[in-house]
Amino acid sequence: MALERVPSERAHAAYSRFQPLLDAQDKEGCVLLALSLLQTEELDIVTLYEGIIGPLARNQACVDSERSLCVWKEHVRTSILRTVVECCYPHLMQARRALSGDMTRGLAVIGCPTEEYHELGARIVADFFTLCGFNVTFVGANTPQKDILEAVPLLSPEFAGVSVTGPYNLIAARRTIQQLVALRESSGGRFRIVVGGQAFGEDLELAKSVGADVLVQNYDGIFRLCEEVPWSSR
């Protein structure tokens, strides 16, 4: 069952309440607003992530007079948004239980290749896989290739998700993915390699060229992908 979503007007209204809080770097205000919108069911968690947190992260204006502070501000804003996401965890698990009770679809591992420091997208996607019934290991930004290659066979996941934002990180991603493919072949593993992130856009050919099985960029796509995996009891 897919999560029921609130109408998009609610996301617009909530976005304009969040923006000034984030601009003022009011971390507590952002967290409390997110939690209250989820509690009162004015927003569902997917709309919060896709309609508010994601756009707020992407729409970071940098004016010339403050150029030296831009990276600093990006770090601070992203860190506040990351805190909001972490604070939503009890709601995420509540929504997951409401959708699938004690059933599971197995494990998904989500991470970013070496030198990829953009991690908010991957972190959000980890929650989407959770919502779709997976137990998720989120490895985070800048994961060394060696560690990915050692961990994946031990964890025996259904999906290995790789997030790439900077096009300059596609070479490292390809190297890691091709090693994963070789490992899957030699070990008889069955995990599928799913990629996402701004470096791919909607370019499925690019995703295939780095060795991925599938390219997905949003909750609806992840939901459809997860539907292909059968449930079992936890």
Ligand code: B12
């Ligand atoms: C925050 C940020 C940073 C932060 C990251 C902090 C952190 N902890 O994540 C910091 C300051 C570190 C940073 C650094 C850099 N950044 Co930066 N950054 C951004 C910014 C403002 C937001 C990124 C973000 O969080 N997006 C929000 C998330 C939720 O959205 P998303 O990533 O698109 O993810 C969604 C989907 O893509 C998908 N998805 C993502 N991953 C996956 C994985 C799977 C498996 C699946 C299924 C789906 C999926 O689902 C997500 C949820 O909806 C963007 C601006 C922008 N327009 O995006 C620039 C941006 C990405 N950065 C950019 C650049 C150039 C850099 C630097 C090179 C700057 C520099 N000169 O140092 C460095 C590179 C660092 C590195 N080696 O990785 C450029 C990239 C342009 C390009 N095409 O090359 C951008 C676009 C800014 C710009 N307009 O120029 N950055």
